[in-house]
Amino acid sequence: MTSPFYTIIGTPFSTFTRAIALRLTRKGMPFTQVRCVPHSNTAYDNHPFGFLPTLIIHGIDGKTINLMLRESIAIARYIDKVAPEPSLHISPGRGKAIIEEQMWEFVSLLSRKGSLLGKMEELMANEGYVFGSKLSLPDFFLFPLLADLKAIPEGELLSPKMLNCMEERNKMEARPP
Numbered sequence: 001m002t003s004p005f006y007t008i009i010g011t012p013f014s015t016f017t018r019a020i021a022l023r024l025t026r027k028g029m030p031f032t033q034v035r036c037v038p039h040s041n042t043a044y045d046n047h048p049f050g051f052l053p054t055l056i057i058h059g060i061d062g063k064t065i066n067l068m069l070r071e072s073i074a075i076a077r078y079i080d081k082v083a084p085e086p087s088l089h090i091s092p093g094r095g096k097a098i099i100e101e102q103m104w105e106f107v108s109l110l111s112r113k114g115s116l117l118g119k120m121e122e123l124m125a126n127e128g129y130v131f132g133s134k135l136s137l138p139d140f141f142l143f144p145l146l147a148d149l150k151a152i153p154e155g156e157l158l159s160p161k162m163l164n165c166m167e168e169r170n171k172m173e174a175r176p177p
């Protein structure tokens with residue numbers, strides 16, 4: 001058996017790490033995970049600020065490289081490049097999306113101020129997923145955040161739209177990629 005080509009550095013409790021792990025799983029890309037908390041020695045060994053996650057790409061074009069890739073958006077873009085299918089990009093003209101860049105815009109805003117869920121909600125469609133009735137990349141960033149909130153008392157304040165989004169996520173996890 002060949003070893004997985006990728007390693008994720010980060011505890012599964014990290015929302016950003018979970019977003020990336022979910023994405024790799026959805027794309028059928030095997031990986032190993034080194035569990036560590038932010039600002040631990042392992043985190044600093046792999047990230048200049050000691051943040052999570054880092055994706056270690058062990059090989060490219062048959063050459064061993066062990067490249068460390070940081071920043072969830074950069075990692076998500078790399079995953080999409082090497083595994084374009086199943087596509088998780090939004091389709092302009094379908095659902096709420098007009099141009100594809102809105103997908104990266106949503107993820108970037110969420111990464112900076114994910115706590116302002118009310119504001120994020122204003123950008124979302126009304127049919128289950130972030131951009132409409134089709135699962136797309138931003139959902140992978142939103143779901144771990146909602147799951148964390150659901151687990152604490154503040155979760156009671158989640159709006160019907162966000163709860164619906166959680167519901168869709170549960171359905172997604174119940175079916176194969």
Ligand SMILES: N[C@@H](CCC(=O)N[C@@H](CS)C(=O)NCC(=O)O)C(=O)O
Binds near residue numbers: 071
């Ligand atoms: N911009 C980074 C943010 C990652 C991030 O904030 N990760 C959290 C863990 S979920 C972290 O390491 N926080 C440490 C800190 O803020 O000091 C990314 O997109 O990967």
